[in-house]
Amino acid sequence: MxxxxxxxxxxxxxxxxxxxxxxxxxxxxxxxxxxxxxxxxxxxxxxxxxxxxxxxxxxxxxxxxxxxxxxxxFETNVGAGLPIIGTLNDLIRSGDRVRRIDAVLSGTLNFVFNHYDTSRPFADVVQQAQDEGYTEPDPRLDLGGTDVMRKILILAREAGHTIEMEQIANERFLPDACMQGSVADFYACMHQHEAHFSALYKAAAAKNTKLKFVASFEDGNAKVGLQQIDPAHNLYHLYGKDNVVLFYTDRYPDQPLVVKGAGAGADVTASGVFADILRASV
CATH class of the missing domain: 3.40.50.720 (NAD(P)-binding Rossmann-like Domain)
Structure with a gap:
């Protein structure tokens, strides 16, 4: 057409x-x-x-x-069907001010790191995520952090900040070589660098922490990257393809407003799109 x-x-x-x-x-x-x-x-x-x-x-x-x-x-731009952007808009419209955002915004990466334990290659877990429909058409957008960068960028803008993509720091965990070539080359490269992914997992496990790809925004600065999260942290207890966003605001300065739930998958994304259609039709 x-x-x-x-x-x-x-x-x-x-x-x-x-x-x-x-x-x-x-x-x-x-x-x-x-x-x-x-x-x-x-x-x-x-x-x-x-x-x-x-x-x-x-x-x-x-x-x-x-x-x-x-x-x-564009509610489904962040968190699929989760009411993240709508909640943020309500905070801003009602006069609140967002001071800080901490979030796990990739259902794909959360799925991958929740399922990877070195018992099978990291590339195989990524392939499973793609087969189950959790990744972007090119999984490097997820694993390279680009998709998460877009999401925290959108949240920062909706919170009232003028920010560009190139201002976001990306602490990428993928070897640079794996970002080159085709998608098939990407999977082959991950297999070649299995020792790298295994070392990341073992370093976190030795400290009783979990690996989470975290996005944050504070004082006009945004960054994304892999972090070791301890059990006391609000981001620790995420399972499957869950996303979570913590909004620290003037009204929620210490205990953040939390939006949490499945953040990937066709069904929940479709429900979010349908909800936006209904809002637009009123």
């Missing part, structure tokens, strides 16, 4: 309460949002590319939605 012809047809029909739903990971699709919003056509995006694009473009899309009295919704 010709994307531009499709968008033009939607604009020409100008049907009341039209909603454009993007469940791709395609950059070209994300580029047409402005054409739709400027005709008062709501956009529901599972696709993270627009909300994680240059701040100027993100702000432009938000402003278009405001000016044309329509909706630009």
């Amino acid at each position: 010709d994307l531009q012809a499709f968008v033009s047809a939607i604009r020409e029909k100008n049907l009341r309460n039209s909603v454009f739903v993007d469940v791709t990971a395609n950059e070209q699709v994300a580029r047409v949002y402005d054409q739709l919003l400027s005709k008062s056509i709501s956009v529901v995006a599972c696709n993270k590319i627009a909300a994680a694009s240059a701040y100027q473009h993100y702000a432009y899309l938000k402003e278009l939605a405001r000016v044309y009295n329509t909706q630009f919704l």
